[in-house]
Amino acid sequence: MALVTTTFDAAEYLDTPEAIAAYIADAVSDADPDALLEAIGTVARARGMASIAADTGLGRESLYKSFRDGGDPKFSTMTKVLGSLGVKITVQAA
Secondary structure, X not given: OXXXXXXXXXXXXXXXXXXXXXXXXXXXXXXXXHHHHHXXXXXXXXXXXXXXXXXXXXXXXXXXXXXXXXXXXXXXXXXXXXXXXXXXXXXXXX
């Protein structure tokens, strides 16, 4: 019997606000600054990039470009997308 594998896609499991918040919180705690961008992009894909674009007033293609590997979104773009996803980032003393 041959072993069959599939590519893991976190977007398939981000179906509740709690799962989304936990996923993004984990990315924030990562030492790699690109982890947060990747996490936001993954959650946006899970929710539907066209829906996020409509909610934020931003273009769907520009959102894909902002959150792909090497993207460099403005802070305002990140906060609009996070708001559309129903989450926010908070800061606390270490």
